[in-house]
Amino acid sequence: MPAEKGKWKMSEQKKETILVTGTSGGIGYPVAKRLAEEQHQQPSYNVVGFDRKAPSYPSPSAECLHVDLTKEKSLRRGLQAIRDLHGDRIASVIHLAAYDDFSGAASPLYDKVTVQGTRQLLQLLQEEDFNVEQFIFCPGSRSLYTMSSYQRRLAA
Incomplete structure (x- = not known):
């Protein structure tokens, strides 16, 4: 039986949804691509990507939406689409x-995108009553590759 407009099929309703932000970035792109590839092989979840740039990868198993986390209206539209x-x-x-900026200098873009964008995403997920089971935050590649002072002492 076909789904009514504005409704989804029961099988689609049971599928989990994974939202990946920053899908045109150096980390977001491969993460979203890998999830989409796995989804294509064994459909068990919906992969949705948010990025302020156009979709980076054509995939029948993922949806990449043009969403700017620093703009409330854009973020609300993206969440409504989900x-x-x-x-x-x-x-x-x-x-x-x-x-992400490796210079070490203070940057207003870091505050706008990383701090305020994250705050707005969390706030709107709550305001819009989304049921989010897990929230993983990795603020740029520096967080993956920078050693803590403790790690540097151990490595020395």
Whole structure:
């Protein structure tokens, strides 16, 4: 039986949704691509990507939406698209959208994108009553490759 407009099929409703932000970045792109490839082989979840740039990869198993986390209206539209397509349950938000600068200098873009964008994403997920099971935050590649002072002492 075909789904009514604005409704989803029962089988689609049961699929988990994974939201990946920053899907055109150096970390977000491979994460979203890998999830989409796995999804294509064994459909068990919906992969949705948010990025302020156009979709980086054409994939029949993922949806990449043009969403700017620093703009409330854009973020609300993206979240509404998820709700319309997949409901209000998100199994995992993999939040990789961030401004990364290796210079070490203070940057207003870091605050705008990484701090304020993250705050707004969390706030709107709560305001819009999304049921989020897991929120993973990796603010840029520096967080993956920079050693802590403790790690540097151990390595010395």
